[in-house]
Amino acid sequence: MPNTESSVPEQEKLNERLEQANRQLLQSEKMAAIGQLAAGVAHEINNPVGYVYSNLQSLESYLSDLFRLTDAVDSAASIDDLRAIKQNIDYDFLREDLNDLLAESREGIERVKTIISAMKDFSHIEEEEFKPADLHRGIETTLNLVNNELKYKAEITKEFTDIPQVECIISQINQVVMNLLINAAHAIDNFGRITIRTCHQQDKVIIEVEDTGKGITQDNLNRIFEPFFTTKPIGKGTGLGLSLSFNIIEKHNGHIEVNSVPGEGTCFRITLPASQPPGKTDSKTDHGRI
Ligand SMILES: Nc1ncnc2c1ncn2[C@@H]1O[C@H](COP(=O)(O)OP(=O)(O)O)[C@@H](O)[C@H]1O
Ligand SMILES: [Mg+2]
CATH class of the missing domain: 3.30.565.10 (Histidine kinase-like ATPase, C-terminal domain)
Structure with missing residues (x-):
């Protein structure tokens, strides 16, 4: 006959340990899932951030061309000089490309925003x-x-x-x-x-x-x-x-x-x-x- 008086606290202790093991397992599965997610999310964010960054570099160079043109408003000897600069900086292309760059960058940032809001939704895991x-x-x-x-x-x-x-x-x-x-x-x-x-x-x-x-x-x-x-x-x-x-x-x-x-x-x-x-x-x- 088992001694029930001593086995009940034993059982409780065992249950407590099992519960603790369960909690640790649950935690490790969550950590594995989070690790997996983090790698994916980093990759997903990296791509739009990469092209937004490179677009910013193009914008910088376009802006410096545009400033060359506006600065010349004060220094140019004639309107023909101004026209020459305008042609030189390939103004028409620059204008079109600026719009594309901005649209693309906005899209990239929207994508990052979506991922971040998804992460926020997801992080209420507890x-x-x-x-x-x-x-x-x-x-x-x-x-x-x-x-x-x-x-x-x-x-x-x-x-x-x-x-x-x-x-x-x-x-x-x-x-x-x-x-x-x-x-x-x-x-x-x-x-x-x-x-x-x-x-x-x-x-x-x-x-x-x-x-x-x-x-x-x-x-x-x-x-x-x-x-x-x-x-x-x-x-x-x-x-x-x-x-x-x-x-x-x-x-x-x-x-x-x-x-x-x-x-x-x-x-x-x-x-x-x-x-x-x-x-x-x-x-x-x-x-x-x-
Ligand atoms: N969609 C599936 N197609 C084929 N096998 C699957 C699929 N989902 C689960 N399994 C099988 O069930 C097992 C247990 O899945 P899971 O509990 O998610 O653990 P894990 O993915 O870590 O192996 C997998 O190892 C795999 O053999
Ligand atoms: Mg699995």
């Missing part, structure tokens, strides 16, 4: 409150952040239909979608397609992420939601993405299913209730427990 949210906006935010990981691997197709707002912790749903998108990209060898679909059936909202990747064998299919199950080399996979996603969806009283044909592709389907059952949105629940 927020625990269930609130009605626009899933399409969340998906766009996520796409903006992982664009760099995806664009060399797949064409992204969005098949969105009108869906109601969903009562959820949007930063966590974004994280799930991010995991699915990155897994999809990893599964594609050369270049494929990733389709993101949304629809609703009565009070349930469905998100699907489908890829034309290598698929999952029947044996692996039974294991993909297990913590630490990965088929990826060390450094590439933690094996925590899907188990974390599963827990997040479960916490939202939804479910996640997968359909896969080896050699053809995989489709993950998330079903979420548009509104949470009363009393089921306690913010103290063990979200993201692995």
Whole structure:
């Protein structure tokens, strides 16, 4: 007969240690995701910043040409001198190119602004409150952040239909979608397609992420939601993405299913209730427990 008097505190201690390990794992998966994101975001920002910088250099040289012309207004002996300078600096080209440079730079800065606002949306990762949210906006935010990981691997197709707002912790749903998108990209060898679909059936909202990747064998299919199950080399996979996603969806009283044909592709389907059952949105629940 086990001695229950001494085993209860033992059990509590063990539970506490397990919980602590869970929290550390959750944190490490988040850190891995953030590291991955940071690399992508740096790349995405680097490109527009690069051409805005080079446009600024061109602007500097154009401005100095323009100043040469306006300064000559005081010093030129005749209007013909002025005309000569105007021709010399290739005024017509400069005028046209200035407009192009400004338009291109504005576009670059807009892109950086979009990425930064997506990062802001994403960084509320600790927020625990269930609130009605626009899933399409969340998906766009996520796409903006992982664009760099995806664009060399797949064409992204969005098949969105009108869906109601969903009562959820949007930063966590974004994280799930991010995991699915990155897994999809990893599964594609050369270049494929990733389709993101949304629809609703009565009070349930469905998100699907489908890829034309290598698929999952029947044996692996039974294991993909297990913590630490990965088929990826060390450094590439933690094996925590899907188990974390599963827990997040479960916490939202939804479910996640997968359909896969080896050699053809995989489709993950998330079903979420548009509104949470009363009393089921306690913010103290063990979200993201692995
Ligand atoms: N879209 C997919 N296509 C093929 N295999 C997948 C896909 N998504 C997940 N998997 C498989 O499930 C495993 C576990 O995924 P995950 O929990 O995200 O961990 P990780 O990506 O770190 O390996 C992957 O290693 C991979 O074998
Ligand atoms: Mg993964």
